[in-house]
Amino acid sequence: MSAVVVEHDHHADDHHDHGPAKGLLRWIITTNHKDIGTLYLLFALAMFFVGGSMAMVIRAELFEPGLQFVDPAFFNSMTTMHALVMVFGAVMPAFVGLANWQIPLMIGAADMALPRMNNMSFWMLVAGVLLLASTLFMEGGAPNGGWTLYPPLVLQPITVGKALPFAVFSVHLLGISSIMGAINIIATIFNMRAPAMKLMDMPLFVWTWLITAFLLIAVMPVFAGAVTMLLTDKFFHTSFFNAAGGGDPVLYEHIFWFFGHPEVYIMILPTFGVASTIIPVFARKPLFGYASMVWATASIAFLSFIVWAHHMFTVGMPIAGELYFMYATMLIAVPTGVKVFNWTATMWKGAMTFETPMLFSIAFVVLFTMGGFTGLMMAIAPADFQYHDTYFIVAHFHYTLVPASVFILMAAGYFWLPKWTGHMYNEKIGQLHFWLSTISVNILFFPQHFLGLAGMPRRIPDYAVQFADWNMISSIGGFIFGASQLLFLYIVIDTIKGGTGEKVSDEVWEEASKHSLEWTLPSPVPYHTWTTPPAIVPTEHVLDSH
Amino acid sequence: MSTNTAYYIPHKATWPVIGTVGLVTMLAGFANYLNGSSIGPTLMVVGLVVFIVMLVGWFTLQAHESEAGMYSTQVGVSYRMGMMWFIFSEIIFFAVFFGTLWYTRNLSVPWLGEGATKELLHSTFEATWPTNGPGKLGGDFKPMGAWGLPFLNTLLLLSSGVTCTWAHHGLLAKNRDQLIKGLIATVSLGFLFVTFQAFEYHEAYTEMGLTLGSGVYGSTFFMLTGFHGFHVCVGAIILSVVLFRSWKGHFQPENHFAFEAAAWYWHFVDVVWLGLFVFVYLI
Numbered sequence: 043m044s045a046v047v048v049e050h051d052h053h054a055d056d057h058h059d060h061g062p063a064k065g066l067l068r069w070i071i072t073t074n075h076k077d078i079g080t081l082y083l084l085f086a087l088a089m090f091f092v093g094g095s096m097a098m099v100i101r102a103e104l105f106e107p108g109l110q111f112v113d114p115a116f117f118n119s120m121t122t123m124h125a126l127v128m129v130f131g132a133v134m135p136a137f138v139g140l141a142n143w144q145i146p147l148m149i150g151a152a153d154m155a156l157p158r159m160n161n162m163s164f165w166m167l168v169a170g171v172l173l174l175a176s177t178l179f180m181e182g183g184a185p186n187g188g189w190t191l192y193p194p195l196v197l198q199p200i201t202v203g204k205a206l207p208f209a210v211f212s213v214h215l216l217g218i219s220s221i222m223g224a225i226n227i228i229a230t231i232f233n234m235r236a237p238a239m240k241l242m243d244m245p246l247f248v249w250t251w252l253i254t255a256f257l258l259i260a261v262m263p264v265f266a267g268a269v270t271m272l273l274t275d276k277f278f279h280t281s282f283f284n285a286a287g288g289g290d291p292v293l294y295e296h297i298f299w300f301f302g303h304p305e306v307y308i309m310i311l312p313t314f315g316v317a318s319t320i321i322p323v324f325a326r327k328p329l330f331g332y333a334s335m336v337w338a339t340a341s342i343a344f345l346s347f348i349v350w351a352h353h354m355f356t357v358g359m360p361i362a363g364e365l366y367f368m369y370a371t372m373l374i375a376v377p378t379g380v381k382v383f384n385w386t387a388t389m390w391k392g393a394m395t396f397e398t399p400m401l402f403s404i405a406f407v408v409l410f411t412m413g414g415f416t417g418l419m420m421a422i423a424p425a426d427f428q429y430h431d432t433y434f435i436v437a438h439f440h441y442t443l444v445p446a447s448v449f450i451l452m453a454a455g456y457f458w459l460p461k462w463t464g465h466m467y468n469e470k471i472g473q474l475h476f477w478l479s480t481i482s483v484n485i486l487f488f489p490q491h492f493l494g495l496a497g498m499p500r501r502i503p504d505y506a507v508q509f510a511d512w513n514m515i516s517s518i519g520g521f522i523f524g525a526s527q528l529l530f531l532y533i534v535i536d537t538i539k540g541g542t543g544e545k546v547s548d549e550v551w552e553e554a555s556k557h558s559l560e561w562t563l564p565s566p567v568p569y570h571t572w573t574t575p576p577a578i579v580p581t582e583h584v585l586d587s588h
Numbered sequence: 589m590s591t592n593t594a595y596y597i598p599h600k601a602t603w604p605v606i607g608t609v610g611l612v613t614m615l616a617g618f619a620n621y622l623n624g625s626s627i628g629p630t631l632m633v634v635g636l637v638v639f640i641v642m643l644v645g646w647f648t649l650q651a652h653e654s655e656a657g658m659y660s661t662q663v664g665v666s667y668r669m670g671m672m673w674f675i676f677s678e679i680i681f682f683a684v685f686f687g688t689l690w691y692t693r694n695l696s697v698p699w700l701g702e703g704a705t706k707e708l709l710h711s712t713f714e715a716t717w718p719t720n721g722p723g724k725l726g727g728d729f730k731p732m733g734a735w736g737l738p739f740l741n742t743l744l745l746l747s748s749g750v751t752c753t754w755a756h757h758g759l760l761a762k763n764r765d766q767l768i769k770g771l772i773a774t775v776s777l778g779f780l781f782v783t784f785q786a787f788e789y790h791e792a793y794t795e796m797g798l799t800l801g802s803g804v805y806g807s808t809f810f811m812l813t814g815f816h817g818f819h820v821c822v823g824a825i826i827l828s829v830v831l832f833r834s835w836k837g838h839f840q841p842e843n844h845f846a847f848e849a850a851a852w853y854w855h856f857v858d859v860v861w862l863g864l865f866v867f868v869y870l871i
Contacts, residue, residue, distance in 0.1 A: 063600055071600040153597045155666035158646075162604030169612035176616075207619035215612065221677050229669040233662060234595075263677045267684030274811065277622050279726070279801030282688060282811075286723030288804035290696035297684060 061569055073157035074569065075142045076462075081164050082139030083455075087534065089131035089171065090448075094524055096124035101486075101520035103503050104513050115200070117503035118186035123178065125189035126209075129309070130216050131171045133443065136451050137312040138163070138223050141251050143462065145227060147560035147567065148245050150236030150575045155229035163223040170215030177205035185209050188501060190298055191269065193283040193291050197276050206276055210269040217262040224258035227251055236559075236575035242336070243579055245558045246329065249336050250315030253343045257304045257311070260347075265301040268294060292357055299350035307346045310442060311339055313410075313450040314381055317403050320457050321385055323554050324400035325392030328582050331384040338377035338384075345374045355426045364423045371421035375414065382411050397551075398472035402453035405480050406446055413441030416491065431501075434494025440487045445480070452479070452530060459534070460550045464566030465541035467533050475533065478526035485519025556582035596658045603646035610638030647829065654845070655838055664845050671849040675856050678819070682860050685815065689808045689867060693717050697804070720803025729797035732809060734869035737788045741781050742865050745820075748777035749858045752827075752851050760841045764834070771831040774854070778824035785817050812868055816860055823857045826850045 062068045062077065069081060099120045103111050112120070142160065146153055154160045177184040182203015187196035191209065195201050202209075231244070231252050244252075272294070274280040281287025283294045314335075322329045329335065351359060351367040359367075385407050394400070416438040420426045429435060452475075460466050489512035494500075498509045505513065546565045548555070555561040557580055563571055617631025653659065659667075699705060700722060701715020710722035718731040732738065755770025757763075789810075792798040800810045830850045833839065839847055 070605055071602050073598050073601050152595060156670055157597055158601040158604055159670070161601050162608060165605050165608040166611075169608050173612060173616060173619075204623045207622045208616070211615035211619055215615065221674075225670050225673045225677075228673060229666045233665050233669060259673055259677050260680055263681035264684050267681055271688070271811070273622075274800070274807070279799075280807035280811065281721060281725055281801075281804045282692075282807050284721075284725075285696075285700060286721050287725040287807070288697050288700065288719045288721030289692065289807070290699075293688060293691050293696060296691065297687070 071161070073153070073161050075146050075154045075157070075160065076567065076569065078154075078160050078164055079139045079142030079144075080462075082135050082142060082167075085164075085168065085171075086132050086136035086139055086451075087531070089127055089135070091527070091531070092175075093124050093127035093132055094527060096120045096127065097520065098524050100124065101517040104505070105517040106514065107505055107507050107510050109504055112503070114503045115186055116183060118188075118201075118501060119178070119184040121501050122186050122189050123174075123184050126174060127171070128443075129189070129305070130174075131167075133309045133447050133451070134220065135167055137251075137254075137309070138167075138220075140247075140312065140316070140451075140454055140458075141223075141227055144458065144560065145230055145248055145251060146234065147563065147571060148248050148558055149231060149234065149239055150559055150572045150579065151230060151234035152570065152572050152575075153234075154226050155234050156226050159222050160226050163219045163226065166215050166219035166222065170212045170219060173208050173215060174212035177208045180204045180208075190295075190302070191272060192298070193272060193275065193294050196272065197283075207273060210273045213269045214266055217266040220258050220262045224255035224262075227255040228259075231255075236572070236579060238575070238577055239579045242333065243581060245315075246318035246332070246335055246339075247312070247315035250311045250318075250339050253339050254308050254311045257308050257343055257346065261301045261304040261308075264297060265305075268297040268301065271297075292354075295354045295357060296351065299353045300347070302353065303350045304343070304346040306439070306442070307342060309447050311343065313406070313447045314339065316450045316454045316457075317385060317406055318381075319558065320399050320403045320453055321388050321407075322582070323457075323551050323557055324397065324403075325389045325394050326553065327388055327392045329384070330387035330390075331380070334380055335384055338380040341377040342374060345370065345377070349374065352421055352423075352426070355423045356430045368421055368423040372418065375418055378414055382407060382414075397456070398467070398469060398476055399453040399457035401473065401476045401480075402449045402456070405476070406449045406453070409441060409445035409449070409480075409483070413438055413446060416441065429494060431499055432494035433490040433498045433500055436500050437487050437490035437494060440490070444487065445483050449479070452476075455530070455534065457551075458560075459537050460541075460546045461560060461563075461565055462567060463538050463541070464546060465537050465539075466544040466546050467537040467541050469542075471529055471533055471536075475526060475529040478529070479523060482519045482522035482526060486516055486523050487519070489513075489516045489519075556580050593660050595660060595662050596653070603642050603649070607639060607642035607646065610635050610640075610642055614639060651833060651838065651846070654843065657843075659843070659845075664843075667845050668848070671852060675852060678856065679860075682812075682815070682863075685808065685812050686863060686867060689812065692804050692808060718805035720805060724803070726799055726802035726806055727797060729799070729802045729806065731805065732788070732792060732796070732798065732869060734865065737784050738865060738869045741784050741788075742861065744777050744781045744784070745858050745861050748774045748781070749855055751777065752854050756847065756851060759834075759839055759844060759847060762841060764837075767834050767839075768831065771827060771834060775824055775827045775831055778820055778827065778854075782817060782820055782824070785813065785820075809868060812864055816857070816864055819857050819860070823850070823854045826853060 062074065063071060069077065072078060072081075099112060100117070103109075103117055142154065145151070174184075180203060182199070182205060185191065185196065185202050185205045187201040196206065231248060235244070271280065271282040275283050275289075281289040283289050283291045285291070318329055318335055349367060349371045351363060352371045355364060355367070389404075396404075416434070420429050420435065420438060456467060456472055493509055493512050493516070496509065498505055548563065548565050549561045550565060551561070559576060559579060560567070562576070562580075612635070614632050614635025617628050617633075617635055619628075620631060621628025697717065697719055698715050700710075701713055706713060713722040720726050720729065751770050751773040755767050755774060758766025758770055798806055798809070800806055827850050830847050833846065838844075
């Protein structure tokens with residue numbers, strides 16, 4: 043394999059230091075995977091707080107029965123926008139940011155395979171989110187028919203006002219961004235990997251992202267197609283979802299969830315990858331069952347395409363369909379169980395230490411498993427008729443997203459920030475952040491299981507008085523959780539500005555370089571790395587399978 | 589191959605952000621237009637112009653870099669993977685509309701015409717295909733037959749696939765004359781296809797009563813053929829650029845990614861048409 047040169051394009055001026063451009067322009071025209079990773083991560087963090095503020099509005103309104111602060115339509119806008127902003131603005135971009143930073147470092151590549159397109163992916167994301175956010179300030183407000191945008195509800199003037207075309211085009215832009223990002227990741231992993239690294243040597247984070255990238259390319263166009271049909275039904279007289287013209291609103295649900303189910307795995311598979319990267323380092327053991335982890339990830343990805351209708355058990359499907367989707371869904375527990383057992387076995391008899399990234403990772407294993415179990419409950423079609431569209435589903439998916447994906451994103455921040463910045467974060471504040479988050483996230487979401495089982499429907503600003511106590515407790519948990527995240531913001535800023543002042547070693551974490559390539563580089567990581575690919579790659583993480 | 593064996597990583601890129609601004613301006617304009625705002629069309633045009641400037645600028649830059657030998661074999665592999673997975677995403681996009689057609693014909697329309705739905709809601713509705721639904725939306729219409737212009741268009745597109753491959757052989761054999769002639773034929777057949785499709789649409793709207801509003805038949809017919817027609821236009825424009833570059837002397841037997849990408853795209857459009865001909869027109 044040849045060496046790599048970093049050259050100026052024809053617009054570049056003539057400085058030859060190969061460093062970043064000066065001033066603010068650097069961040070607009072950059073093609074460097076580290077710069078773009080930083081942009082993605084900071085954007086995602088900002089959106090995490092925007093989406094989080096919307097959640098605070100929701101919990102404030104639900105603090106007591108009755109209408110307190112906002113009118114019902116705005117409340118529904120908040121639930122819709124909270125979901126869209128968190129999914130498309132925070133969690134997905136945060137993982138793309140991690141992919142940008144880490145994949146080239148971990149596979150010994152000089153940069154992403156298609157650096158200019160990498161820049162475009164990021165700006166398309168910003169454009170899409172801005173288009174979506176602009177609807178908040180429009181006559182009729184932001185979309186308030188739920189993030190699933192079901193017709194005919196979302197086509198009615200009262201639920202969408204002037205927002206529909208903006209929401210649709212926003213989805214198109216976000217789709218283009220995701221597809222370009224995914225293509226880049228696939229090309230990078232296949233074409234830029236150090237020759238010494240075989241596919242089955244790759245860190246699990248790289249594997250899970252490779253599989254996630256295929257999911258993205260396969261389902262983002264599906265969502266784009268679905269919302270395009272919403273647009274034409276609304277403005278161009280088509281009848282895709284209109285029974286009067288021979289169409290069927292249920293078709294939208296099928297198409298949406300054919301996208302939607304893989305979409306939730308797009309948010310969880312990279313989560314698995316980061317957990318599988320962090321846990322072995324702090325257990326000081328190789329990852330247990332590396333090969334089974336890879337195959338379990340691939341199995342989950344495959345199964346995600348054939349289970350979508352478990353989101354619509356109550357829509358009126360033929361009984362054979364209900365049974366098929368019930369059993370297919372339960373099958374997912376098998377590869378997911380493999381993963382949970384592997385993480386546990388990795389920690390078994392390990393020389394464990396409990397720094398903040400490890401704490402978040404352990405909390406992830408426990409709390410994600412709980413979210414998985416409630417998923418299994420709802421996979422049972424007859425039982426789901428009781429749970430459907432109640433706070434039970436809200437509790438379920440928040441357990442799989444907040445103490446899972448979001449916790450692991452925090453863990454990744456604590457784990458890699460010292461490597462990226464060369465500064466150590468404040469461990470005391472990190473641990474405080476962890477304990478506050480973990481306790482409050484359970485106060486926030488656990489009572490929602492009870493509310494759901496008792497029959498409280500989701501997406502309403504008011505509720506019957508028997509739900510009052512648990513809602514108040516949930517809201518208190520929510521406010522503590524929200525406030526605790528300001529600690530994370532503080533830590534990120536503080537670490538970038540110098541942290542504890544302690545000089546971190548290249549390895550940062552004890553013997554981390556046995557697990558993955560990035561720890562063999564200097565801290566902070568230089569602007570350009572692996573211009574010559576490494577000749578040897580660490581194999582600690584794959585010892586079990588060799 | 590090219591003179592450079594190193595992997596080329598550009599230092600800065602200005603076109604991506606310009607293109608993004610153009611695209612989002614165009615879409616915001618379109619959304620404003622749909623909402624009846626007067627600023628919409630202006631924004632659309634401005635956005636489109638910026639977007640086209642970006643396309644011209646970015647592709648010119650890439651062409652110059654390619655001809656300057658800045659792309660190694662490994663860079664070429666990245667580009668090919670990029671194009672391959674882009675086309676895959678396009679296939680999925682079309683699959684959504686083919687799936688819609690399948691679901692409608694085989695599930696939702698039959699359901700409308702049977703059992704309690706038929707008895708209680710619309711007893712006169714016969715669930716046959718084509719249909720504009722129980723509400724007879726868009727009024728009476730005639731469905732589009734397969735053996736007139738659509739069949740001619742099938743022959744045109746299939747021949748264009750052949751001429752495209754013939755041009756490729758010319759390129760590989762360093763026969764520039766054959767390359768250019770093959771491309772001229774391909775581009776002409778492509779634009780002829782679009783012209784015939786325009787005639788077909790005109791006839792549908794003016795004489796057959798078949799419009800986008802003709803219930804679910806009109807919706808699926810125009811959505812599938814319309815998006816395909818748009819892709820033919822894009823493919824023909826790409827091939828025109830490739831033709832222009834061939835005429836300028838670009839491309840070598842061992843370095844012609846742009847030609848290959850355009851040819852792949854063209855064959856993809858071709859195959860989608862075969863699917864359309866069978867599932868939309870024929871059965």
